[in-house]
Amino acid sequence: MRRTRHRVVIIGGGTAGITVAARLRRAGQADVVVVDPAVTHYYQPLWTLAGAGHAPIEESARPQASVMPRGVRWIRQAAERVDPDEREVMLADGSVLGYEHLVLCPGIRLDWDGIAGLRPALGTDGVGSNYAYESAPATWNAIRNTRSGTAVFAMPAGPIKCAGAPQKIAYLAADHWRREGVLGAVDVHLILPTLGLFGIPEYAGVLAEVVRRYGITVHFESEVTAVRADVRELTVRGLTTGATFALPYTMAHLVPPQSAPDWIRESGLANPDDPGGYAEIDKHTLQHVRHPDIFALGDAGSSPNSKTGAAVRKQAPVVVANLLAAQRGAPLPARYGGYASCPLTTARRRTLLAEFDYSMRPAPSIPFLDTTRERTDMWYLKRRGLPFLYWNLMLRGRF
Template sequence: MPSVRHHQVVIIGAGSAGISVAARLRRSGQRDVTVIDPASRHYYQPLWTLVGGGRASMGESVRPQTSVMPGGVRWIRQTVMAVDPEAREVMLDHGGVVSYGHLVVCPGIQLNWGRVPGLAEGLGQDGLSSNYLARTAPLTWRFIRDLRAGSAVFSMPTGAIKCAGAPQKIAYLAADHWRRTGRLGKIDIHLVLPGPAVFGVPEFASVLEEVVRRYGINVHYGSEVSEVCSDAKEVIVTDLASGTRSSLAYDMAHLVPPQSAPDWVRRSGLAAADDPAGYVDIDKHTMRHVKFPEIWALGDAGSSPNSKTGAAVRKQAPVVVENLLAALNGRAPTASYQGYASCPLTTARDKVLLAEFDYSGRPAPSIPVIDTMRERRDMWHLKRRGLPFLYWNLMLRGLA
């Protein structure tokens, strides 16, 4: 029988959600906080779009995990294989078992490259890349920079993904680069989107529609890339309403894989039975599991119907901590997350449309006086410098 270690609060995942919650718990005086994650590096992934667009270096996005782990937190550097919510135990890859008083589940999202035939095999070669991997984000910029003429394809998959604006942000960065270098008229740009509009909030969609017109981008609404034929340098695009398949040639392509919660979440019974993506089944306001009151979730692996962004995590973490502390003290949770998310959409190499919204599906601006309903250069500086500073120096320390 494997040995069992018990901890009052166990956090699965040392990404932005896990580290933020751990830091806030420590600041609140909690002594027995354990984080489980095997990763030795911590990434600020929102910067990867700028890496792929040639506006930032990969080195700026990464730091040693030890440098962001809060003091006094026990760090178990292993991989979670399963959770037994009835026994309140977490099973690890080396055979160990950790029991918990309360469990915070925030392992991030799973990138399902294999669900698009040919994507994994061709990735990183002959113009095909994705900003969703650290090793291929720099290649995106190389392929954009090297393209002189031809066809460029950018795609977004169906279902929830982390940073849903990222698939089109890189299209605009690339188009603006080609415009500035006099190549835009020689490149046929395609943007494949699964929804009926370029963005889910109409006020921001109207701005982005003008951006699309400005660059002459061909948008394939209600469609997704369903197969990659890298030898022929073409993708198969499926119309989601009719099922019709058509081929689209590319000289450069940026593709994004379908995404879901990690497989072990569904196997552990933490997801709703009717959720094919397997996200942790939580109350969208309290972030508490609907069936197991000692389990909480936030970030990309939670079922709350917000956009999966770092800004959402920043608003969720205080709610989870406040409600968890209340539960530890025998009180009902009263803190409520209202679905806030923010997507700083890079519409040019020096402009950003700061899209902020909540569960209502309406704009939810957080910066007084400034009109964020249009493209702005000052929001570019916020995206490029301000938000990374906030992340490394305040958010991960439980201060913002």
């Protein structure tokens, strides 16, 4: 068994892992390891636009090697377990990494079998999902091939990454059918596990008008539990009543239930009462509540913010500042306020930029712009500005 020891080990080479690694290197940290088996890095926010025919899916992918910060050691293996008492990470190939400090950001696990029949139906017979690189193009095929019938867009219960995405594609699809002159022939359904369209009234009111504009039927406190592709039918369950009903579909955009990777719970790093198994951290410092040498950010952390790339952008400098302070034995100086951002695409070239924090109130980052309404400039920010900032600044630790 091969053993090595390092000053900082980062599990996960996605948005959070690369951003933290870049910031640590810029802060002068020489011994930084990133553990991730992926050979391709994805800018996932573009998948919604690809699923609506507004961007090529290939634009979202780059080689992982091209975003890895210089001077960082990249171990192309999957982490399988953490021993927080021994300060060790066990990898899939049997090797062991010791660490002084550990940063957990392995992303979120998509349970494609959590909806019965979804996995075999995905990408065929009108079923797509923008939550996978391979199936987002199938969403666009289903949308453009639908000229009449029933279209269903669903969100699962529980925390998911980019919780606005199941709604975004519904609005973009309806806008496409409106422009094609066939919206009146398409019965659009939106299935949400929540009590409302959005948790912040200022944005919920705008979305209610969008739903009214497109004539969308919304099923609140509900989720899809099964797909019967042979007869093109979904089973929908009410979360409070437990009652189910069958909903036929011509096309459907479905999102799988999500949770933290199993090994976080198995390593004793989650709260035993947390059904999602997320790494149990202080929501402000992002330090583990029981293991001060461990920090977590991104989708696998227990902080109650919306799981978005914008949240990672605010979390990464907090983790780096606090980790550096912990190395010196100093008090942790940085705090994360729960900021997250969700650019809700409501039509072609129209976006509602929802920004908020732990207060669950609007938290605009550009004070002189009214982002509580649909805006064309926010569409171009999502389509062009944010990808540029992501690839050229954020992943390099500069934004």
